[in-house]
Amino acid sequence: MAESDIEKNVLRQGDIVNDVQYLGCINTNNIRFQINADGQKDGWSFRNAPIFGPAMVVSHSCELDRQNGIKITSVILCPIRDISKATASDKFDELKQTNIITDETEVSYLKYFYLQPNHLLPYHSGAVVDFSKGFSVHKNAYDDLVNKKILQLTESVAINMSLKLSLYFYRTKGQ
Amino acid sequence: VADPAYAYEKQENASDNNIIPFRNSMQDFSTSDQSPFEPLSGITLEEIKTMIESKIMEIYAQDLIDSRSIKNSPFDSIYLCDLFPDRLDRVDRNYIKRLSDSIIDKSGEISFDDGLDE
Numbered sequence: 001m002a003e004s005d006i007e008k009n010v011l012r013q014g015d016i017v018n019d020v021q022y023l024g025c026i027n028t029n030n031i032r033f034q035i036n037a038d039g040q041k042d043g044w045s046f047r048n049a050p051i052f053g054p055a056m057v058v059s060h061s062c063e064l065d066r067q068n069g070i071k072i073t074s075v076i077l078c079p080i081r082d083i084s085k086a087t088a089s090d091k092f093d094e095l096k097q098t099n100i101i102t103d104e105t106e107v108s109y110l111k112y113f114y115l116q117p118n119h120l121l122p123y124h125s126g127a128v129v130d131f132s133k134g135f136s137v138h139k140n141a142y143d144d145l146v147n148k149k150i151l152q153l154t155e156s157v158a159i160n161m162s163l164k165l166s167l168y169f170y171r172t173k174g175q
Numbered sequence: 176v177a178d179p180a181y182a183y184e185k186q187e188n189a190s191d192n193n194i195i196p197f198r199n200s201m202q203d204f205s206t207s208d209q210s211p212f213e214p215l216s217g218i219t220l221e222e223i224k225t226m227i228e229s230k231i232m233e234i235y236a237q238d239l240i241d242s243r244s245i246k247n248s249p250f251d252s253i254y255l256c257d258l259f260p261d262r263l264d265r266v267d268r269n270y271i272k273r274l275s276d277s278i279i280d281k282s283g284e285i286s287f288d289d290g291l292d293e
Contacts, residue, residue, distance in 0.1 A: 025291045051290065085289040095285065101274060111282035132282075133291060163274075170275050 006152050011064045011075065014153030014161055015057040016115075017145050018122070022051045022079050024135025054080040054121060056113075056129045057145070058165055064142075074136035075145060080115065081130050082123035095128070100160045101167060110168040113161050120150045129161070131168045 026046065034043035055077040057064070063071045083092055091109070098108040112128035121127055137145070153161060286292065 022291065027293065079291060081287050081289055081291065085287045086285055087288055088285045091281070091285050094281075101278070103274075105274070105278055107279045107281055109282045109285060110278070110280045112285065130291075163271075166271055167275055167278065170271050 006149065008149070009146060010066065011057050011059075011142065011145055011149065012061045012152060012158070013057060013059060013064070014158035015149050016054055016080065016121070016151040016153075017057065017077070017148040018054045018120075018150045019052050019148055020055050020077060020137075020145065022053060022055070022133070022135070023137065024077075024133045025051055025079065054123075054127070054150075056080055056161075058129075058131070058134060059136075072139045072142065074138055075142060076134055076136045077145075078129050078131055078134045080121070080123070080127045082125065082127055083114075084123065084125040092126075099164075101163050108164075108167075110164060113164050118151060131165055 027048065030047045032045045032047060033041045034045070036042045057075060058078050059074075059076040062068060064075065066072070083089070086092065092114075094107070095109045095112060096114050098105055099114040101108060111132050112130060115121065115127045115129065117124055117126045152158075
């Protein structure tokens with residue numbers, strides 16, 4: 001991860017933003033809908049407290065380019081989770097060792113991309129990006145996300161993250 | 176380490192790709208065995224004009240073909256972007272498939288007690 005040369009005004013794939021609401025983790029059973037006289041849903045409320053935390057931008061950098069206004073319809077984010085909260089801490093050595101996918105990789109944890117401890121992250125033991133809990137926010141949140149950007153991946157790490165993200169979503173039959 | 180070129184490639188001078196190169200026609204004619212500017216007996220000016228136009232169109236068409244043959248990105252002129260990490264060709268797909276086939280995913284062996292899974 002790079003701190004000193006962060007591009008302050010743009011979002012790129014691999015950027016880390018802090019203090020965003022994890023919309024993808026909403027339990028939809030807790031949504032209460034308001035029904036109007038015609039029986040139509042015209043509003044809704046959510047009873048649980050919102051969850052905020054760091055997240056990684058996984059949208060394509062091209063789609064996030066301000067010049068491509070027609071493509072910026074939303075920004076896809078994945079929550080970053082504290083590895084100290086994991087229930088299988090004995091697995092983390094293997095997760096770290098197999099974090100970067102190579103031609104020789106035989107085993108990995110494709111759902112998670114490990115991030116080493118960084119003083120700008122709220123999780124001081126290290127963290128993982130959880131690809132399985134991705135969600136998107138409206139393009140109107142772009143500037144707000146830029147303001148919350150705290151870190152960005154170096155290009156080589158961003159490439160490795162993108163490869164693992166691709167492998168997570170790529171499934172051949174039977175996997 | 177995986178070859179970054181498979182997953183991510185930066186295109187340099189993307190804006191130049193939208194410019195169709197057009198060779199200097201004088202250079203082409205000057206190297207020709209039969210220059211259209213040499214005196215030709217029995218040929219009318221109209222026929223010379225047709226020859227030149229034909230030669231120009233031939234060069235233009237070839238340049239157009241050459242230019243298009245190196246354009247394999249849908250982002251070139253449509254999206255005005257010099258970064259296209261989502262460009263995947265057949266090699267990339269085969270690479271992803273090969274890796275996927277050879278890797279055992281153990282993600283299910285890790286869970287978190289942070290409330291996000293509830």
